[in-house]
Amino acid sequence: MSTRPLVRFEQVQKSYDGETFVVKDLNLDIQQGEFLSLLGPSGSGKTTCLMMLAGFEYPTTGNIYLDQQNINRVPPHQRNIGMVFQNYALFPHMTVEKNLEYPLKVRRLPASERKAKVRKALEMVQMEAFAKRYPAQMSGGQQQRIALARALVFEPKLVLMDEPLGALDKQLREHMQLELKALHQSLGITFVYVTHDQSEALTMSDRVAVFNDGIIQQISSVNTLYEAPQNPFVANFVGDNNLLTGTLSHTDGDMCQITLGDGSVIHGLNVNHTATGHAAALSIRPERIQVMAAPTHNCIPAQITNTVYLGDHVRLICKTHDQQEISIKQQVSQLSADTSLAPGAWLSLQLPPAFARVFTA
Ligand code: ADP
Ligand code: MG
Numbered sequence: 001m002s003t004r005p006l007v008r009f010e011q012v013q014k015s016y017d018g019e020t021f022v023v024k025d026l027n028l029d030i031q032q033g034e035f036l037s038l039l040g041p042s043g044s045g046k047t048t049c050l051m052m053l054a055g056f057e058y059p060t061t062g063n064i065y066l067d068q069q070n071i072n073r074v075p076p077h078q079r080n081i082g083m084v085f086q087n088y089a090l091f092p093h094m095t096v097e098k099n100l101e102y103p104l105k106v107r108r109l110p111a112s113e114r115k116a117k118v119r120k121a122l123e124m125v126q127m128e129a130f131a132k133r134y135p136a137q138m139s140g141g142q143q144q145r146i147a148l149a150r151a152l153v154f155e156p157k158l159v160l161m162d163e164p165l166g167a168l169d170k171q172l173r174e175h176m177q178l179e180l181k182a183l184h185q186s187l188g189i190t191f192v193y194v195t196h197d198q199s200e201a202l203t204m205s206d207r208v209a210v211f212n213d214g215i216i217q218q219i220s221s222v223n224t225l226y227e228a229p230q231n232p233f234v235a236n237f238v239g240d241n242n243l244l245t246g247t248l249s250h251t252d253g254d255m256c257q258i259t260l261g262d263g264s265v266i267h268g269l270n271v272n273h274t275a276t277g278h279a280a281a282l283s284i285r286p287e288r289i290q291v292m293a294a295p296t297h298n299c300i301p302a303q304i305t306n307t308v309y310l311g312d313h314v315r316l317i318c319k320t321h322d323q324q325e326i327s328i329k330q331q332v333s334q335l336s337a338d339t340s341l342a343p344g345a346w347l348s349l350q351l352p353p354a355f356a357r358v359f360t361a
Helices: 046-054 096-106 111-124 140-152 170-187 198-204 222-227 232-237
Strands: 007-014 023-030 035-039 061-066 081-084 158-162 190-195 207-212 215-221 242-252 255-260 265-270 279-284 290-292 299-310 313-319 325-331 346-350 357-360
Touching: 007 046, 023 046, 023 215, 035 046, 035 198, 046 061, 046 081, 046 158, 046 190, 081 140, 096 111, 096 140, 111 140, 140 158, 140 170, 170 190, 170 198, 190 198, 198 222, 207 222, 207 232, 215 222, 215 232, 232 242, 232 279, 232 357, 242 265, 242 325, 255 279, 290 325, 299 325, 313 346
Parallel strands: 035 190, 035 207, 081 158, 158 190, 265 357
Antiparallel strands: 007 023, 007 061, 207 215, 242 255, 242 279, 255 265, 279 357, 290 346, 299 313, 299 346, 313 325
């Protein structure tokens, strides 16, 4: 990655009503050529960020740079940014060809160049055969491909997408995710993609910025986001997670001990490096918990409330003595044959310290 970012948000804040900020102190660098997703629940400020980058909204305070140029007051059509929305927004009275030609006409390209570029954009999304169709004569997935081609036709450096697959059914959505990822890899254009769907973000992105309440909670590679969440919100929003509450009872550099509500003392990673005595939460993924035949170190007793067989693995829902719920995903082959998985049975659950992340508020 280059060291000079393509886009820089510098202390950007946005308020629509002059009272509450829906984007707060946003500092974000977007690197040339990356696929960055803005992931977060509804209302967390993702679309507002994208709209400010596109030029349809302006920051209340702070600055946005594109290629080192301050673009705070540059109108959308002068930013040379491609955009794709959830509701395709193709012109219904124009054929596919005319839809794709439109952004080129606006940019005053001569007719001869327009034809070649339209053909190339249709090739990119493998829709050459649909040039003469009208939007209403195509499926949702086909329309969305055309919308993508229209965002690419004028060869922008940056393409912004806001939940572009939201209206498609699950199977087509997953297929299009892989297509978008492949297209990104072949074009080398920078993609910024808004979604509330964590699996979509994980599938496609180089990096993900997790938003909550107008604030980026964490920005990192997909792998780091899943394996090393920086706070309970990220741990819970990305992937399945267990969160057990207790008190930080001992710290030792990067490691610590948390005393859980049932008195169990568990070693884990001291993520926030806080002093002892604070209320804390231990976060661990269901697949990292080991079901042991007998109690050993770093174990917590828990009683099975529900067992679900899923072929290759089994999902166990358990409760601790103090009624905290723990979900476990275990390979069937890893379970000892004499371990009872019947509801009501007590298990020893080992929480390996390297995967037990302890957060303090
Ligand atoms: P997201 O895309 O993450 O769902 P948005 O950026 O759309 O979030 O919205 C963030 C907050 O800003 C929400 O509380 C929303 O109601 C508010 N909001 C969004 N657009 C407008 C607008 N044009 N006028 C007033 N409030 C808005
Ligand atoms: Mg939105």
